[in-house]
Each structure stands twice: as structure tokens, then as C-alpha cells.
Amino acid sequence: MMLRWIALACAAALAGCGAVPSSGPSAQVITETNRENAAPAAYVVVDVDEKVVNVTGQYKTKGFSSFYKVDFGSVQVRLAVGDQIAISIYEAGADGLFSSETSKATQIVATIDGDGEVFVPYVGTIQAAGRSSKSLRAAIEEALQDKAIQPQVQVQVANSVVNTVTILGEVGTGGKIPVPVSDFRVLDVIAAAGGSSIPTYQTRVILRRGNKVASADLEDLFDNPKENVAVQPGDTILLAAAPRSYTVYGATTTKAEIPFEARRINIAEGLAKAGGLNDLQADARGVFLFRFEPDTIAKQLSERAIVAHEGSLVPVVYRFNLKDPKSFFLMQTFELRDEDLLYVSTHPSVEFNKFLRIIEPAVSQVITALTLSERFSN
Missing domain, CATH: 3.10.560.10 (Outer membrane lipoprotein wza domain like)
Structure with a gap:
């Protein structure tokens, strides 16, 4: 009889609580x-x-290569109006047009004018805008062949308004970074801006090109060169904190x-x-x-x-x-x-122990009731 009462008490306890308390499913x-x-x-x-x-x-995770199919050398950086370029002209002899006893070279700093031209002594005005640095260098060398002593020319972009990439966010120094060569990559831009100012494993790199936006973890660009795509003039790079x-x-x-x-x-x-x-x-x-x-x-x-x-x-x-x-x-x-x-x-x-603790008061009440009942019946 007592067991029956205990069983009924257990059932009542379970019905009353609905379920055993727990922090989650078993x-x-x-x-x-x-x-x-x-x-x-x-x-x-x-x-x-x-x-x-x-x-x-x-x-x-999806990286830049999923969005930008860019190979080395495929991005051609063209000179543009307003670019400031440094033209270095070297000669084989000391008595040339651009050499002296102390130096066999002359550097000319010029800005591409509104007509897209620059002036080079003994060459005159020459079209620069729309050309690559390599193309302009070859044109100046050819024009100086009958004037200078075995001339060799080097053209570098000193400052550019158009051929730049904007970088901002969690970097050392944000701003516009010139794109000096065709294979200038995302990590090159980040390094030129002073690197990430937060831990690299928390840094997310977001690249906007026109209406297209892609993102990648900074360390993925280092581990997988395929993800370190070449930038194009006009790109915007944002370094954002992405704690995981x-x-x-x-x-x-x-x-x-x-x-x-x-x-x-x-x-x-x-x-x-x-x-x-x-x-x-x-x-x-x-x-x-x-x-x-x-x-x-x-x-x-x-x-x-x-x-x-x-x-x-x-x-x-x-x-x-x-x-x-x-x-x-x-x-x-x-x-x-x-x-x-x-x-x-x-x-x-x-x-199960939680269940026992839940039904313990009910069982105790049943046992007490049975004990009293036995006393009165005797």
C-alpha cells in the first residue's frame, strides 16, 4: 500500500513540475x-x-579572389593629368647634355599639364597622359638617341592624384596611397599606410572597387598569395576590427x-x-x-x-x-x-538526483501521512 502511495506522489510531483530543471537538452x-x-x-x-x-x-571563407579575377601585371597603371613624375636621364660620358664631371645623370621633376604633356629639355613637349611609365621612358630615350651619349631614362611617379588607392580604418596612417607599378597589391597598400593598428587576427580587410565589395581576413592575404590581389587606381580599402x-x-x-x-x-x-x-x-x-x-x-x-x-x-x-x-x-x-x-x-x-530532490517533499508527506494513519488505526 505504501509503495502505491509513493508512486502516486511521484506522478503528482512530475505533473506539478512539468520537467526536471536543466541548463539544456540531454x-x-x-x-x-x-x-x-x-x-x-x-x-x-x-x-x-x-x-x-x-x-x-x-x-x-570567401576571399578577394572569389570576386576579383586579377593576375600579376594585368592592371596597367597609366599616367594622368596632374601626376608629378621624376625623369632621370643617364649618359655614358661626362661631357654629355645631361652629365657633368661629378654626375652622369640629371633628374627632371615635371607635372603633366592639362593637355596631358610634359616638357623634357632637348626633346620638347611629349605626350605622357594615358601612357605607362615604361612607354614614356622608351619614347624619351628614342628622342634623345641623336642628342645624348647612349642615353638611358628612368620614369617614376612622384605624386599622383588619379593613380591612388584610398585606405582608411584601423591603419597607422590613412589616406591616398600612390599606385606606382602594375602589380601593386593589397598588402603593399596596407604596408605603405603603416600596417594594421590592431591585432592581425582581428583585422578584416574590405575592398571596394566600383560597385563591388569584397572582404577577407588580413592573415588570409598573407597565407594565400592568391587572395592578395592587385589593386587598381580608384580602389578603396577599409581595415575594420572584426573580433571573433x-x-x-x-x-x-x-x-x-x-x-x-x-x-x-x-x-x-x-x-x-x-x-x-x-x-x-x-x-x-x-x-x-x-x-x-x-x-x-x-x-x-x-x-x-x-x-x-x-x-x-x-x-x-x-x-x-x-x-x-x-x-x-x-x-x-x-x-x-x-x-x-x-x-x-x-x-x-x-x-535523476534532481528528480529525487523534487519529489522528496511529496514522498515525505506521504510517509508522514501513512505513519499517522497506522497510529490511529492501532
Whole structure:
């Protein structure tokens, strides 16, 4: 009879509380979508192994090369009206037009006038606007062949209003940077502006060319030369602070949003920064990473991945079983990304203990009532 009363009390307690208090879903609830014949779920659950680590390692953020198909030398820098150029003329002898006993060269600084011309002694006015520095150099050399002693000419842009790139944001010195050569690259512009004024792993480079805008991480431009595209006159480059972070929930020592303190952080380091698993609560078999993956990766991970359309993102839940020592090696090669969510589920025994604490008052009342009833009946 007493057992019946206790059972009824337990049922009443469960009906009253609705559910056992918890910081999140249990491992069983999260992984139940993996059951055979289970209905399609809004997310895919994947147990992490070597194959999964290799597939997720294929992820690459879109860089400049996805937007600007520019190869070395394909951007031709042309001289323009208002450009100030330095023309250096060298001769083989000391008694030439442009040489002396102390120097065999003369430098002429000229500004391209409104007609697009510059004046060069013993050559006269010569068309400069619309030409490359190389073309102007060759034209001046040819004009001096019968006047100077084996002349050689060098043309450099000293200052340009048109052939510039604007750089601003988190840089040492923002402003307009001249584009001196055809293969002047994004990193060249950043270096000329004094470099990034914030940590490189937090720096996002945004490039605007006409109506097109693209962005890339600064360190990606260094690691992958293909992303370090050539700039064009008129480009605008913005260096913006882009701090990254991940969030930790569940049975861990610390529950918080944690900023990246380096470019790359793996799962093992991410959990360590949160103080690790809570020994009294955590289910070591239920360490999960929640993330949106590109459809190309999600389809390699699971046949159950539901892809709305090409290029869409798919919710994926990665599961690590820390009861298996191999998982500790896998965590060291599995990198976290910005806005990832790490969740450690609570062990079932902890949930059961919570349940016992919930029903304890009801059970105590039943036992007290039964005791009093027995006394009165006797």
C-alpha cells in the first residue's frame, strides 16, 4: 500500500513540475534524430571521427579572389593629368647634355599639364597622359638617341592624384596611397599606410572597387598569395576590427562568450578556456558543437542533411565522446569558428538526483501521512 502511495506522489510531483530543471537538452534528446527511421530534423547530428575532421578542414571563407579575377601585371597603371613624375636621364660620358664631371645623370621633376604633356629639355613637349611609365621612358630615350651619349631614362611617379588607392580604418596612417607599378597589391597598400593598428587576427580587410565589395581576413592575404590581389587606381580599402568569439553553455566550469585570442583555436583549447567540464555534472559522452555549415560540407557529413538550395547553410551538431581517448586527439585538430556554440550536456544521474530532490517533499508527506494513519488505526 505504501509503495502505491509513493508512486502516486511521484506522478503528482512530475505533473506539478512539468520537467526536471536543466541548463539544456540531454545528450539523448540531441542525438535522437540519428535513430533509424527517425523523422527528418531541423539539424544533423554527426559523431566526430577522422573523416569528419578532414571534411570540416575543407572550409574556406570567401576571399578577394572569389570576386576579383586579377593576375600579376594585368592592371596597367597609366599616367594622368596632374601626376608629378621624376625623369632621370643617364649618359655614358661626362661631357654629355645631361652629365657633368661629378654626375652622369640629371633628374627632371615635371607635372603633366592639362593637355596631358610634359616638357623634357632637348626633346620638347611629349605626350605622357594615358601612357605607362615604361612607354614614356622608351619614347624619351628614342628622342634623345641623336642628342645624348647612349642615353638611358628612368620614369617614376612622384605624386599622383588619379593613380591612388584610398585606405582608411584601423591603419597607422590613412589616406591616398600612390599606385606606382602594375602589380601593386593589397598588402603593399596596407604596408605603405603603416600596417594594421590592431591585432592581425582581428583585422578584416574590405575592398571596394566600383560597385563591388569584397572582404577577407588580413592573415588570409598573407597565407594565400592568391587572395592578395592587385589593386587598381580608384580602389578603396577599409581595415575594420572584426573580433571573433564562441559561446560555451551547459555543464562546464564557466558559461560565457569567449573571445578568440589567436587566429586559430581548437576544441580542446576552447573547452580549457571555459575551465573544462564540470566533474559533478558533465556527461563526458555528450560534448556538442553547434554550427551552421555550407551545404557542400554538410552533404559530405550526412545523407540526412536537408539542403534548401545551393549555397545554403545547414545546421550541424558535432558530438565528441570524451570517454574515448581518441576524441582528445580529434579535438586538437578540430578548429573553432566565429559564433560557434559549445554545449556540454548534463549526466543522466544528475538529472535523476534532481528528480529525487523534487519529489522528496511529496514522498515525505506521504510517509508522514501513512505513519499517522497506522497510529490511529492501532
